[in-house]
Amino acid sequence: MSRSSRDRVVDFRSRRSCADCSLRSVCLPAGLARGELQQLDQFVQARVPLDRGDVIFRAGDPLDYIYVVRTGSVRTVFPGSEGDDQVIGFHLPSELVGLDAISANAHQCDAVALERTSVCALPLGRLERLAAEIPALQRQFHVMISRQISHDHRHLVAVGRRTARERLALFLHALSERLESGGYSGVDFHLSMSREDIANYLGLALETVSRLLTKLAEEGVIRVERRRVRIVDPDALARIAGRPLSQPNDRPPDHSSVH
Amino acid sequence: MSRSSRDRVVDFRSRRSCADCSLRSVCLPAGLARGELQQLDQFVQARVPLDRGDVIFRAGDPLDYIYVVRTGSVRTVFPGSEGDDQVIGFHLPSELVGLDAISANAHQCDAVALERTSVCALPLGRLERLAAEIPALQRQFHVMISRQISHDHRHLVAVGRRTARERLALFLHALSERLESGGYSGVDFHLSMSREDIANYLGLALETVSRLLTKLAEEGVIRVERRRVRIVDPDALARIAGRPLSQPNDRPPDHSSVH
DNA sequence: CGTGAGGTTGAAACCACTCAAGAAGGGTGG
């Protein structure tokens, strides 16, 4: 378990630069000129791909980097004593990880890869310094932070005032949308997280999640086979999830609308 | 959209400047030199004191300002159709309000004063521009944003994995700490929010909150009289609230679980 | 003094949890 993929310090440069990255338009480089982009590129560190279970940082670790998920997915967990941890969020490509660390200058939660995952590491100090020079970068950084807050708030609504069934539907619905906006299929996808993770995230028992997934499948809303999920009836799912909790009119100007 | 209390633009300068403000050291001016502080001061707008129920902004309103609570308290609510709103947070002095608006350039929730309240309004654009010039301001802005994220995460833990009793204890405990760090008494204070607000915030029924408050009072942990709360036994309260979610590595594992 | 909003208290119903057992992969070593 100890030295899984860490030893392979092959400088695995699948990511040549931000300019070549498919996330360019939704990630920090959004709106940057070529020269500015190169400045950013200078200190963006691509990490060796992480394997399932690999730890990016742990609660208490000093804050050195803010991370962006490039591919794969990351789970952040607020550690409690005796394994009653709380899953705070799942992070998909283009999402920032570690923002809650800035205030205390140390990470508040653990971040773990849920599958084969690659992340970009950004030294916060340098990022801030460059953001001070490039307004567009500063703007985009703030937008991405705000997106995180918005997302957390929507999740709070889900956990606070919804039934188990609604929470699960909302979870699947939101996941579907996020995957789609990241260029993946929002109809047929793989859950990188376990039932236990989902349950914990939604404030439910894992048995409840399992039961409800089965139920939704019986009703013809989705199809489930292990971690493979297919959304058969998106409208029904949206209906169960409740009225949309917000209008994500958060898209960049050049929207090739997926509707 | 609705500019209910916006119209009363009586230039009520009870706040002379950031330099004179008691929140100086925990608010945006933290760490700023005198000259820098004056630059900030130029566009910080003090608003007429708001009364209970006055609206600062509503979901959908264009993002013009980010707000800081100076005195009083503010409730942010994620509006749902048919009054099944969700209270997202209560904001006390020195806390930012409206951060989730940056990504969509429009507010995502309603912000309402819970009592006589004064806020400072900061034009986001100018704040960002000045932050680009003054590293200490940029830093502090990010710290305050991060604080908000941290706080939301801790609340998520509370709502997700705690019993009603624990949630309420945690709420009172956290409120007490926040009040104290703001210079108010953390032992004897006034709840500016109704039972309904508290219940909604904690994902509970208001009857449950009422019952549990009574119970905690019967047990001698607190004293309650209408909205006046006195914490009689802070240790007991902390114990019920569970391991402190605020400090990561603070005290040894607490094996006396209450179940 | 009515009147109503906000709060308390009681009883019954229910949703989700816990406990428990079994099924279904996915590894791993023989």
Place this chain on the structure above:
DNA sequence: CCACCCTTCTTGAGTGGTTTCAACCTCACG
């Protein structure tokens, strides 16, 4: 390649913490 184990997931039955429904209380205010 098979047997075995272990993790993950599913399914069932019973319990219980919270909610819901409903009545009553109590201030504040006109």
